[in-house]
Amino acid sequence: MQWMKGLLGAAVAAMIALPAHAADYKDEYKVSTVLGTPFPWGIAAEEWVKLVDERTNGRIKMKVYPGTQLVQGDQTKEFTAMRQGIIDMAVGSTINWSPQVKELNLFSLPFLATDFAATDAITGGPAGEAVFAAIEKQGVVPLGWAENGFREVTNSKHPIRTPDDMKGLKMRVVGSPLFNDTFTALGANPTQMSWADAKPALTTGAVDGQENPLSVYSVAKMDTVGQKHITLWHYMNDPLIFAVGKRVWEGFTPEDQEILRQAAVDAGKVGIAAARKGITAEDPSLIEEIKATGAEIVELTPEQQKAFVDATRGVYDQWAEKIGPDLVKQAEESVAQSRK
Structure with missing residues (x-):
C-alpha cells in the first residue's frame, strides 16, 4: 500500500507541475x-x-x-x-x-x-x-x-491654409468630445461618426471633409470621394x-x-x-504618390501652423485640466527635451 501512496503522490505532484496552457x-x-x-x-x-x-x-x-x-x-x-x-x-x-x-x-x-x-x-x-x-x-x-500616424485634414471644397479656411466646413470626426471642441474652435461644423460610416458620408457629400493619416487616405482611396485638398498640419498623432x-x-x-x-x-x-513610410523628408514617396492622383497637398509654414495653435489654445488649456495637469506637464517636458 505504501508504494501505491508513493505513486499517487508523484502523480499529483506531476499534475500540479503541468503548465497552465496544457488545459486552460x-x-x-x-x-x-x-x-x-x-x-x-x-x-x-x-x-x-x-x-x-x-x-x-x-x-x-x-x-x-x-x-x-x-x-x-x-x-x-x-x-x-x-x-x-x-x-x-x-x-x-x-x-x-x-x-x-x-x-x-x-x-x-x-x-x-x-x-x-x-x-x-x-x-x-x-x-x-x-x-x-x-x-x-x-x-x-x-x-x-x-x-x-499624424492625422491630416482633407476636404472637397478648397485648400486649408488658415483657420478661416475651416469656417463652415462639415467635418467628420471620431467619437471624442475633444475633437468636437477642437474643430468647433476652428469654425468648422464637426459631425461624429464611425469609420464605417465616414466614407459613405463623404461620397454623398453629407460631410465635406475628415482628418486621418495619409496611409489611411491612400489605402482607402479617398481621392475617389472628392477629398482632393489635403493640409499637412500634424495637429495630433x-x-x-x-x-x-x-x-x-x-x-x-x-x-x-x-x-x-x-x-x-x-x-x-x-x-x-x-x-x-513615405511621409518623411528622407522618404516622401507616399506624398508623391498622393499628389499623382491630382490631390493638392498644402504643407504649412511654421507661421501658418502657429495660427492654428493659437486658435485652439483655449481647447488645449481646458482639456489639460480634465486630463490631469501633472500628466500634461510630464508630456510637455518630454516634448521639450526631444527638441534640444
Whole structure:
C-alpha cells in the first residue's frame, strides 16, 4: 500500500507541475482592430499574431478581427468590451479608448506633439508609463505601442491654409468630445461618426471633409470621394496600444505573458515603421504618390501652423485640466527635451 501512496503522490505532484496552457488556454484568442491590412494598424496586429504563434510553437492561437466587427462596428465600445471579456485582446487607438480612460485624451491635445521625435518622447517617457498605469487600473493590460500616424485634414471644397479656411466646413470626426471642441474652435461644423460610416458620408457629400493619416487616405482611396485638398498640419498623432483583457492575461503563465509582451513591442516597431513610410523628408514617396492622383497637398509654414495653435489654445488649456495637469506637464517636458 505504501508504494501505491508513493505513486499517487508523484502523480499529483506531476499534475500540479503541468503548465497552465496544457488545459486552460483557449483554442483562439480574438484580437479586435478598427483597420486591417494593408493599413499600418492591421500590419501591426497581424505581426503580433505571427510572432506569438512562432514564439509559442503554435500553442497560443490569435486571430485578428478588423473593422471592429466584434463590437458591431462601434469603435468607441472596444475598450469596454475587452474589459468585460467580450474581446480577448485588441490593438486599439488612444482616441477610441479615451471615453473610458481620460488620460488617453493626452495624445489628442491639439499641437502637443507635431513631429515623430515628440511622439516617441511621450510614449517612451514618464507620461507614457502613467498612461499605461491608468489603462491597467481599468482592467486592461497594455503591452506596447504602435502608431496610426499624424492625422491630416482633407476636404472637397478648397485648400486649408488658415483657420478661416475651416469656417463652415462639415467635418467628420471620431467619437471624442475633444475633437468636437477642437474643430468647433476652428469654425468648422464637426459631425461624429464611425469609420464605417465616414466614407459613405463623404461620397454623398453629407460631410465635406475628415482628418486621418495619409496611409489611411491612400489605402482607402479617398481621392475617389472628392477629398482632393489635403493640409499637412500634424495637429495630433494617434498612437496605438497592444492590450489584453485582465482576466485573459491572468490565464497565461508568466513565461507566456512575457512572450506576448515582447511580441507586442516587436510588432509595434513594425507597425510604426509602416505608419511613417513615405511621409518623411528622407522618404516622401507616399506624398508623391498622393499628389499623382491630382490631390493638392498644402504643407504649412511654421507661421501658418502657429495660427492654428493659437486658435485652439483655449481647447488645449481646458482639456489639460480634465486630463490631469501633472500628466500634461510630464508630456510637455518630454516634448521639450526631444527638441534640444
